Amino acid sequence: MISPESFTRRTVKVTSLVCAHVSLDVWYYQPAGNGPYPVVIAGPGLTVTKDAGLAAFGEHWAQDAGWASLILDYRGFGDSEGEPRNVADFESHLQDYQSVIFWARSRPQDFVADKIVVMGSATSGLQVAELVVNDSALAGGMAHCPMLDAKATITSASPNLRLLFWAGVDYARKTLGLSPIFIRAVGEPGELAFMNSPSSLPGFTSMFAQGSTPFSDAPNLIAPRFVIDALGVRPGLRLKDIRCPMLVVMAEEDDLIPASLTRSIVDNADGRVQLVVVPCGHFEVMKGGKGFEANLTAQVKFLRGLMDIYAASDS
Numbered sequence: 363m364i365s366p367e368s369f370t371r372r373t374v375k376v377t378s379l380v381c382a383h384v385s386l387d388v389w390y391y392q393p394a395g396n397g398p399y400p401v402v403i404a405g406p407g408l409t410v411t412k413d414a415g416l417a418a419f420g421e422h423w424a425q426d427a428g429w430a431s432l433i434l435d436y437r438g439f440g441d442s443e444g445e446p447r448n449v450a451d452f453e454s455h456l457q458d459y460q461s462v463i464f465w466a467r468s469r470p471q472d473f474v475a476d477k478i479v480v481m482g483s484a485t486s487g488l489q490v491a492e493l494v495v496n497d498s499a500l501a502g503g504m505a506h507c508p509m510l511d512a513k514a515t516i517t518s519a520s521p522n523l524r525l526l527f528w529a530g531v532d533y534a535r536k537t538l539g540l541s542p543i544f545i546r547a548v549g550e551p552g553e554l555a556f557m558n559s560p561s562s563l564p565g566f567t568s569m570f571a572q573g574s575t576p577f578s579d580a581p582n583l584i585a586p587r588f589v590i591d592a593l594g595v596r597p598g599l600r601l602k603d604i605r606c607p608m609l610v611v612m613a614e615e616d617d618l619i620p621a622s623l624t625r626s627i628v629d630n631a632d633g634r635v636q637l638v639v640v641p642c643g644h645f646e647v648m649k650g651g652k653g654f655e656a657n658l659t660a661q662v663k664f665l666r667g668l669m670d671i672y673a674a675s676d677s
Contacts, residue, residue: 411440413573510598565645
């Protein structure tokens with residue numbers, strides 16, 4: 363049960379570090395009590411917006427763990443500015459995380475600079491893994507149902523020749539400086555779409571139903587160049603080098619990101635990553651799914667545990 367008195371939410375505009383004329387639209391969840399606060403910085407999954415299911419996490423991080431959060435829309439998505447629209451790109455999404463991290467660190471009156479945790483969902487697990495490997499000042503990382511090795515995830519699926527064809531065409535257009543082409547991001551099994559597993563369309567429909575825009579009215583577009591761009595993105599292979607705690611919540615019945623792949627990556631991280639396995643599907647870790655409570659409990663426990671570590675080190 364969420365108590366309205368346990369937090370407030372407002373929208374803040376964060377200027378992109380790489381595009382000074384572009385503002386990111388960010389929800390700021392502020393816990394009750396006086397700051398500065400430890401803070402979770404969270405980004406949505408592929409072609410998803412913060413409005414599609416992330417509010418529940420911001421509410422509970424504030425109420426149950428006492429952590430503020432900054433939940434962003436990427437450039438070109440949702441309520442954030444930026445052109446072209448609907449072009450998913452690992453590097454630009456990473457830069458958006460970094461812009462919000464910089465913004466939080468520059469506000470010591472609001473946030474504790476050495477108590478920042480980055481959080482990812484599905485493909486934004488790639489950004490979280492990259493950040494915890496390279497930003498030694500972070501306090502931790504969390505990700506549910508994360509993609510941690512894009513190449514291994516994409517190549518684990520049966521080849522989709524139509525998708526690969528359009529990915530090649532769109533990638534060629536990118537190299538020539540031409541505008542992107544688009545396909546559906548989500549579709550039924552057998553349809554031309556980047557995500558067409560049995561759970562994909564029902565999962566997106568359920569997530570977007572939690573926000574103000576039903577999925578039927580969402581753009582549901584992706585530039586298929588993402589497939590080729592992502593083949594070189596493998597930050598999960600370097601998780602043994604992280605210097606901060608990381609939590610991975612894995613859906614045991616995930617039909618988008620193989621559980622065996624996630625488990626292998628965590629096993630190779632030399633004990634630096636905590637794995638929580640939830641018996642549910644990819645989208646069922648979200649509010650309304652059978653794995654939501656277990657996912658949320660793991661995240662709140664992780665955040666509280668970090669505060670216990672800080673308290674012990676300060677004493």
